[in-house]
Amino acid sequence: MTVETLESHRCFGGTVSICRHQSAATGTPMRFSIFVPEGKGPFPTVTFLAGLTCTEENFTVKAGAYGKAAELGLAIIAPDTSPRGSGVADDPAYDLGQGAGFYIDATEKPWAPHFAMESYIARDLPAAVRDNFPVDGKRQSITGHSMGGHGALTLALKYPDHYHSVSAFAPIVSPTRCPWGEKAFTAYLGADRSSWAAHDASALMMSGSAVGHFDDILIDQGLDDSFLEKELKPELFEDACATHRQKLTLRRHAGYDHSYYFIQSFIGEHLEFHARHLA
């Protein structure tokens, strides 16, 4: 699978590259960034899924993660959040369409032909990375923020054999029970809610998906996050984990908000968590 490197920068002895490749799932060119540490590898990978409005750039530029990744010998992949381009459906709202792919495969028009972010993240992206960078495709972990926290949790629960560990920052833990998720799922999956639960981390956990696979799940949540009560609702995932005795380390942090200042404060501990599971 051909990957074009648009730019690359030396960073902490390794290399940060911004790449573009054609995805069969989305039928579009897709962008991602990848940090590869110094050395021969093959390196285990941590994929970071970003939130609403983001591209591959936000984490890459703002998270301050590469020093710790270099220290731990982790490659870090940060994909875009949706297909993009003039031939791709869009919506003027920030929380639907381009920049808001929700890491699911849309079944409804006009989204279905290109909005296939679940297949992209689960299949096309890792294949492209494996074919072009010195990574160990058998040692993957996943994390994400907000909409990307939803993506990380649901992908881990849908494809547990793909991932050694999963964590999230301020995730949407139950998109079927919050305005962001209800709007996106109605558009991408249709008004019939019967198909929605398969893409809801709390519903997946409550149904017993992947029970016994992950020895721990790490979630950090800021208590000054303006989306906490209406959109994020970590207690719903906490309840579902408790039901199945899934160990969950859910840390609530006084004073932290929804920004990358929150993410950069805890990304080092998330990478250490994943490095332990990938070792």
Added chain:
Amino acid sequence: MTVETLESHRCFGGTVSICRHQSAATGTPMRFSIFVPEGKGPFPTVTFLAGLTCTEENFTVKAGAYGKAAELGLAIIAPDTSPRGSGVADDPAYDLGQGAGFYIDATEKPWAPHFAMESYIARDLPAAVRDNFPVDGKRQSITGHSMGGHGALTLALKYPDHYHSVSAFAPIVSPTRCPWGEKAFTAYLGADRSSWAAHDASALMMSGSAVGHFDDILIDQGLDDSFLEKELKPELFEDACATHRQKLTLRRHAGYDHSYYFIQSFIGEHLEFHARHLA
């Protein structure tokens, strides 16, 4: 001196704030960011001066410096690079006018009334910070990148009693001998070059300014920096330091470019360097 906080975010236990205040030197509102670690202080400060086109945001968002600053108990101040606004002179080029203040006080029209970045950084900014944040105004160090590296070196050599230590990333070390500097100095100081040397770090060092004050000066320079040969020329400062036996730790790094990926790779070591001198 009144400072308005436009936004603030908890980060590594401390707080990052974006602030605005009226500067007597520039006669305009000026913006800066400040990271203050957790605790009572008073904290020593490191001021980071950014390069061409930057605002107070670039370092704040991209440098990944606050984890190390929190660990070392340092406050970090990152000001804007020029006065701004519709009443302030400007030029369509990226390397003159707004975003390109060069940390000097302009004497020529149309720049002179507002472009007074030397007085702003040396006087107004520290006073505003001292009056509003728990910092120790007697313990200051300074660093910067590119045009801001020129700013850090020249301010340290002009006002050695203000600063315990100085460092720089890919600095313009001799603006009187490179296109960026010649263009800006011609505009801001006039075509008569006799006034220029007082604002050129290599010329200041060659003339013996501040000799004996700084036990070491730290400069990092990437060898894949596309501005290295034409604009930056670290060898000119190296020669001037050698002339006066000023200790200079000039590290040339293979593969690194002019970006914040370079800065983030070494900012931790710069903060450790300053923390040792501020202790």
